[in-house]
Amino acid sequence: MTRRPEADYDVIVIGGGAGGVGAALGAAKAGAKVCLVEKYGFLGGAATNAQVLAYCGFFQQGGEPRQAVAGAGEQVLEALRGLGVKAQPYHSETTGNWIVLLDPERLKVALDRLCAAHGVDVMLHTRLAAVARTGNRLEAATLAGMDGRSRIAGEAFVDASGDANLALVAGLDFRVGDEERRLQAATMPVRIGGLDPDLKIDRNAIKAAVDTYNERAEFKINRSDGGIYTRVPGSSDFWWLVIDREMADLGSRTFTRAEQSGREMALLLVDVLREKVPGFERAWLAQTGPQIGVRESRHPAARYEITYDDVVGGRQREDGVARAAWPIELHKEAGKPFYQSIGADGFFHVPLDAVTARGLDNLWYAGRVVGADSLAYGSIRVMGTAFATGEAAGTAAALAAEAGKAPDAATVRARLIENGAMI
Template structure:
C-alpha cells in the first residue's frame, strides 16, 4: 500500500450523470468533495457509450413539463452557452421528449459544472477496495498508475453504475431481475456523411434490414431501431446493434463488443446500399463502450416499485422525480413502453437511495433500490441527475449532522433549485 492518502468530507464514485450531480450537490452544501471516475472524461453512458440523449428531464405529456432541475439544469445551461441546446426534442414516432447532445460539448459542460462547484474531480482512477468499521465505510482503496492509495471520508455515494462500492463495502445487491436476467445492451453507432435530405423514418430502415436478411446478411439483430440527427453536424445516431452481456465480466464484454462492432459495419453497408442519402456515409464512431443498461441493483432501506411509478405516486419523503416511461429492451426487438399515468411523473423517496446496512453510503443512478419495472424507468440519465443530486445532498447532511433527515435534505435540494 502506498503512503499516499487523501481526506474529504464526501467521496463520490462514478462520474456519470448521477455522480456529477452527487458531487456538485455535496460541494454546494459546503462539503469538501471528491469525484472519482475511471475514464478520462465525465458523462458515463452519455459520453463513453455515445448515448447522446438526455432522457427523463421532461414528462412525456403534451405540453411537456420539466421535472429535473438543480445540477441537471446547470448542465443544460452550460450546453446553452455553448449553443448546443435550445429546447428539448419530441420524437415524432414515440412522442418521447429528449435532449439531443453533442459529445464534446457535453464533456466540457460537465467539467465546468463540477469545477464551478468546488468539487475535486479525479479521472483515471479505479476504486478497488473499501475499509469498513462498525457498519460504516472509513476509507476506500484506489488505484492509478502510481499504485494504490487510500481516500478517507465521512460519507460516500456509489454512482458507479455497477454498484461496485456497495459490493466492496459488503452491501447486499441483486443482479438483473428476480431471475438474474438483464436488459439487452446496445452499441451506439455515430454515422457521418449523411445527406441533409436523407429520410430517417424508422419504417424505411426496417424494410431494408428485412430485405438484407432475406439476401443472406446474417450479422444483424434489430430491425426496428432508432435513428436521430445530432445537433451541429450532419451526423446521425443509430441504435441497432444489440447484445446480451454480463456487464461485470470482462470476457462477456469482450465478446459482446466485438460482435456488436461486426454488426455495426454490417448495418452501415446495408444503409449505404439501400437508404437514399447514405451513399457516402461512414462509421464515425462506435461506443467507445457498449451501452450496458443493467447489471447490479442495490438493496436499499426502501424500494421504488413499478406499480407506484406507473400510478404516478407522490410521497412525503420525495427527493427526486422521474418521468420517463417504463422502457424494456430485449435483444433484437423494439423497445416496449408502459406509460406513467397521464404521462406525468412519479416521486422517488430518499429511502430508495440509502444502501441498507452501511450507515454512511448512498447510491444513485441506475443502481438505486427498485424492482425490475421501476428500474426500466428510473435508470435513464435525466432521472440519474435527480437521484444523484439527492444522494449527494443526503451524504452532505450526514457529514454535518450524523444523520440525513429527509426534511433537511429536501430543504437543501430546494435551495439548490432541484425540482421536488
C-alpha cells in the same frame, strides 16, 4: 462540516455519469469538500462513453413539455446552452416522449467546467478498486489510477458507478438483473458520417437495409421497425440505436463478446446502408463506443425499492427527494422495447430510502444504482432522473458529513429545494 482529521473529503463520489455529477454538485452546493472519481478520461457516463446522445426524464410525457428535473440537471443544460447546444425539449416521434439532444464533446467540457466552478476535485483515469470499512461505516476508498494505487478517506460516500461497483467491493447484498436474474439487453449506439446535411432519411429504405443485413449477417438485428435514429445536433451525422446484444451475465468474457460482435454488426450494417440506401453512398462508421451501452447490471440493497405500483400510480410522498418522470421502458428481449406510462400527475417521487444503502450507514446511491424493482427500474434509470437522484444522494451525504449522522428526509428535501431542485 465536521470532517475527522484523517478524512481527506466530506463526500467521495464514485462514477462521473449523470448520477455522479448530480451527486458531486449536490454535495458541493451543500458545503461539502467533494472528490469525484471516474474511470474514463471524461465525465458524462453513458452519454459520453456509450453515445447515448439524449437526456430523458427532464420532462414529463404529454403534449407540452412539463419540467420534472431542475437543480444540478438544469445547471448542466444551462452549461450546454452556454456552449451553443440548444438543450431544448424535443418531441420524439418514435416514442412520444420529450428528450434533450446532446453533443457529447460539448457535454464533456460543460461538465468539466461545472465541477470546477463548484470546487469538485475530479479524478479522471481513476477506478475504485477496494474500500475499507469498519462495521457499518465506510472509511476509505482505494483507487487505481495513473499513479498506481492511492487511498482517500471520506466521511460519506456515493455509489454512482452505474454497475454498483462500490456496493460490490463493500460486500453489500445485491440482485443481478430482474427477479429471475435476467438482464435487459445492452445496445451499441453507432454514429455514421458522410451524409448530405439536406438528406431526408427514408425509414422504409432503412427498414429494407436492416432486412438485407439480416440475410447476410451472423448476428441478427431484431428491430424490424429500423430502430431509433436522429441527426447528432450540430452535425449531419446519423445516430442510430439498432444493435442490441443479449447479456447472459456480467462477466468480462460476456462483455467482450458483446463488444466484439457489436462492432462486427456495425461495420456490416454501414456497408449495407452504403449499398442500399439512397443518400448513404459515402456513409462511413464514424464511431462505436468507447463502450457498449449497459442498461442493467447490479441492484444493491437499498432501504427501499421503488415498485411498479409506485410508478404506474404516480406516487407522491413526503419523504420524496427527487421526481422521476420517464415511463417504464424495458428491453427484456433484445430490440423489442416495452413502454408503460406513469399515472396520476405524470411523475412519482423517489424517496430518501431508495437512495440510501441498506447495510452501510454512510453510503448513498445515485442514478441507476437507486433501489427499484425490475419494472420500476425501467423508469428511474434515465439520465435526467439520474441528475435528480444524484443531487439527492450527494446532498444527503453532505448533510451526513456535516452532522455526523444520516439526515432525515425533511432535512434533505429542504436543502434540495433551497439549492434549486424540483421535488
